[in-house]
Amino acid sequence: MQDDEGAEAALPTETKLTTTKRRWAEEGRFLTGRVTRAGDDRLPPGQHLVQNWPVLDLGQQPMIAPTSWSLDVSGAVETPVHLDWKAFQALPQSSFVSDIHCVTTWSRYDNHWRGVSVHDLLDLVRPKPEATHVMLRSFDGYTTNLPLADFAVEDALLATHWEGAPLTREHGGPVRLVVPHLYFWKSAKWIERIDLMTADRAGFWEKNGYHMRGDPWTEERYSED
Ligand SMILES: Nc1nc2c(c(=O)[nH]1)N[C@H]1C(S)=C(S)[C@@H](COP(=O)(O)O)O[C@H]1N2
Ligand SMILES: [Mo]
Numbered sequence: 001m002q003d004d005e006g007a008e009a010a011l012p013t014e015t016k017l018t019t020t021k022r023r024w025a026e027e028g029r030f031l032t033g034r035v036t037r038a039g040d041d042r043l044p045p046g047q048h049l050v051q052n053w054p055v056l057d058l059g060q061q062p063m064i065a066p067t068s069w070s071l072d073v074s075g076a077v078e079t080p081v082h083l084d085w086k087a088f089q090a091l092p093q094s095s096f097v098s099d100i101h102c103v104t105t106w107s108r109y110d111n112h113w114r115g116v117s118v119h120d121l122l123d124l125v126r127p128k129p130e131a132t133h134v135m136l137r138s139f140d141g142y143t144t145n146l147p148l149a150d151f152a153v154e155d156a157l158l159a160t161h162w163e164g165a166p167l168t169r170e171h172g173g174p175v176r177l178v179v180p181h182l183y184f185w186k187s188a189k190w191i192e193r194i195d196l197m198t199a200d201r202a203g204f205w206e207k208n209g210y211h212m213r214g215d216p217w218t219e220e221r222y223s224e225d
Contacts, residue, residue, distance in 0.1 A: 044216035076131035098180035144203035
């Protein structure tokens, strides 16, 4: 028994997530990026607000029942995983409120999401030190790449719910990514696979002239060349 046990018992209960966050903070990992801004600074340059939620994709909306959905996370990780719906639901559930910024210039504020946070997913697979980027692959054949530091922000989520209801097929159900601080093309719908990479590679839109990172605040809409 340790001397300080009484003092520790008075502290709020440590969750797995706070433990993870503290460990990452100690390691100095994933400290860039983040999070919904307040006030005048909230609408990025060149964007306008919408109240509805437009649907944008390649025109193929795969129909995936939760029971036939699964997610593979592999590449530069200590523990690759294959998660079926049941295993995915057994992970800690998180809720976030965040804004959407689409490169086609619409933004939508205050979306209520629920699902599995990217932090919790990464805690499970443990990226190797040499992992720098991720490639997301979806059931419609879509791909998109982003820096690991952007993928691993605190409010990035593998979302199953929007405004309290299961995510509809047209918006990427049963599971889509939400990375609120980048343009929405980085938020892959119908997500199937996540590859941790040791270098950057271009996804679908990135091969077609879109920016490799896609920060709305600095209008990283298209690549320079
Ligand atoms: N699998 C997949 N994910 C995708 C896309 C797609 O075509 N396929 N389009 C992207 C683009 S360009 C945008 S703007 C958003 C649109 O999401 P929404 O239809 O839910 O608004 O999804 C992104 N994720
Ligand atoms: Mo988009």
